[in-house]
Amino acid sequence: MNTSRNDSMHLAAFALAGPVSGCHGGWRHPAADTNLLSAGYYTRLGQLLEQGRFDMLFLADILAIPRRYGNSIDSQVRLGALGALRLDPMIVLSIVAAATRHLGLASTISTSYFDPYPIARALASLDHLSAGRAAWNIVTSFQQAEAANFGLTEQLDRNERYERAEEFLEVTCKLWDSWDDDALKLDTQTPLFADPAKIRSINHQGKWFSVQGPLNVSRPPQGRPVFIQAGASGRGRDFAARWADVIFVTHSSLESAQAFYKEMKERAVQHGRDPDSLKILPGIVPIVAETEAMALAQEDILKGLTDPEAGLSTLSYHLDIDLSAFPQDEVLPDMDVPGVQGHYQEVAELTRKRGLGLRALGHHYGIGPLRDFVGDADKVTETMRTWHAARACDGFMIQVPYLPGGLENFVRLVVPRLQDQNLFRREYDGTTLRDHLGLARPERS
Ligand SMILES: Cc1cc2nc3c(=O)[nH]c(=O)nc-3n(C[C@H](O)[C@H](O)[C@H](O)COP(=O)(O)O)c2cc1C
Structure with missing residues (x-):
């Protein structure tokens, strides 16, 4: 294993613009702010992350209140589970952009569920208004409730x-490239607002989309x-290896994280990419x-606050399987799930290793991924360092x-502590998110 990096x-x-973060x-935690419909909640979050020199705030999203568990939204909304409420993340991020x-x-x-044109436009707008800080978590969606x-x-x-997603990405990239970088002139004397020869x-x-362009926002x-x-x-x-700058993934062990990391870097190389241009x-x-x-006591509080039904309800929509119909004290059987493969692999590994019955699995899932990061600052820092050095992330x-x-x-x-060990920046070196991630700015194609 190479640890010289x-x-x-x-x-x-x-985070979500809703009730759940990691648990x-x-x-319901006594120190949680339940003011999650206020702008201040999100601007404060953004400012705190910037103070901590984070690369980014990531807002997950879905387009329906899940109803996979018992064919009802009851468990989600009653227990404030992962899908209970979501503000529109683009609007929330616009507010955060102005405060950071x-x-x-x-x-x-x-x-x-959308068309490439308005999405290319919205993301270009956010990138301009934030001076180069926009990112897109590209999802293909997996819930019947969203289709409905x-x-x-x-x-x-x-x-x-995935076929629609490939074409969607091709179209959005063409739209962002429909203006040359220097097309916008703002020359008040000539006058020349923008050079028509540099916009096309x-x-x-295609099979899914027909788009004339150009975009009505500059590059x-x-x-x-x-x-x-x-995904x-x-x-x-495969989609991630071709397109992604960053992969977000959950694992139930260091070993599965290492295997995934190695595989995805190799896949990136197969797509002709520098493996370092893909961050996992x-x-x-x-x-x-x-x-x-104190950390263990906190964990106990959170365990006590987490209803197994909330976790099972979320796992049901993630796997797209109604888990209320299964015997609650028996283990999750091996199966082909129509829903999110990443979440299935995570809970299948957990079931194999720990033999948790379904209710216990729901409780575990509701608390959040991976329990290795509980402790004082030294322990958490050291575990993060170990994962990073072991090329798991x-x-x-x-x-x-x-x-x-x-x-x-x-x-x-x-x-x-991460900063003291030179494992994390003390100051931002650049201004854009690509700068923070060490990613090149793509040329127009
Ligand atoms: C850790 C993780 C987080 C995800 N977050 C979201 C999300 O916020 N919204 C969403 O619609 N899908 C989300 N997904 C689903 C995927 O991005 C993808 O659309 C889905 O997994 C189907 O792809 P797959 O069959 O290749 O797994 C997430 C998946 C994983 C593993």
Whole structure:
């Protein structure tokens, strides 16, 4: 194993514009802020992350309240589970953009339910207004409930979703490239607002989309937003190896993280890419406090606040399987799941290793991925260092168990230790998210 790498980690913060961060009971924590419909909640979060020199804030998103568990939204909304409420992430990030100067701003947007033109436009707008800090978490979506909100009786099958996603990406890239970088002149004397010779139609005709172009927004500061992807099926991995700048993934062990890291870097090379241009950030739920005992006590509080039904309800929609119909004390059987392969692989590994019955699995899932990051700052820092050195990741997607307290603890206790060990930046070197991630700005193609 090569542990000689001296580059530093990348840190993203996973959140939702809704009730859950890393833990399904988190919104009930005594130090959680339940003001999650206010602008101040998100600007404060952004400012805290910038103070901690994070690369970016990542907002997950879905387009329906899940109803996979018992064919009802009851468990999600009653228990404040992962899908209970979501503000539109692009609007939330616009507010955060105005309150911060360096923080990357990542929005989840589905390629299955929108058209490329308005999405290319919205992301170019965010990139301009934030001076080069926009990122797109590209998802293909996986819930029947989402299809039902967009006039469809059946969602597209996985292959069709990825086929549509490929073409969606091709079209958005053509649109961002439809203006030369120097097309906007703003020459008040001539006058020449923008040079028509440097702006062109794209005339895209494909299976899924027909788009004339050009975009009505000039080329974004980053050329195009940073692309994030989390698909873990074979098709999803291939898509990520071709397109993603960052991969977000959850694992239940260091070993599976290492295997995934190695595989994805190799896949990137097969696509003719520099493996370092693909950053892999596993999600972790750090529970950190001044002492180990205090962190364990925090973990106990969170366990007590997490209802197994909330976790099972979320796992049901992630796997697209109604788990309320299975015997609750028996283990999850091996199966082909129509939903998210990454989440299935994570819980299947857990079931194999720990033999958890379904209710216990739901409780575990509700608390959040990977329990190795609970302890005092030294322990959490050391575990992060070990993962990074063992080439299991290029950094982490931090999913604190409650907001903003969990993040305040992380920024106050862990970030300075990472900085002392030269594992994390003390100051931002550049201004754009690509700068923070060490990624080149794509040329126009
Ligand atoms: C860690 C992780 C986070 C994800 N976050 C979202 C999300 O916020 N919204 C969404 O619609 N899909 C999300 N997904 C789903 C995927 O991005 C992808 O659309 C889905 O996994 C289907 O692809 P697959 O079959 O290749 O796994 C997530 C998946 C993983 C593994």
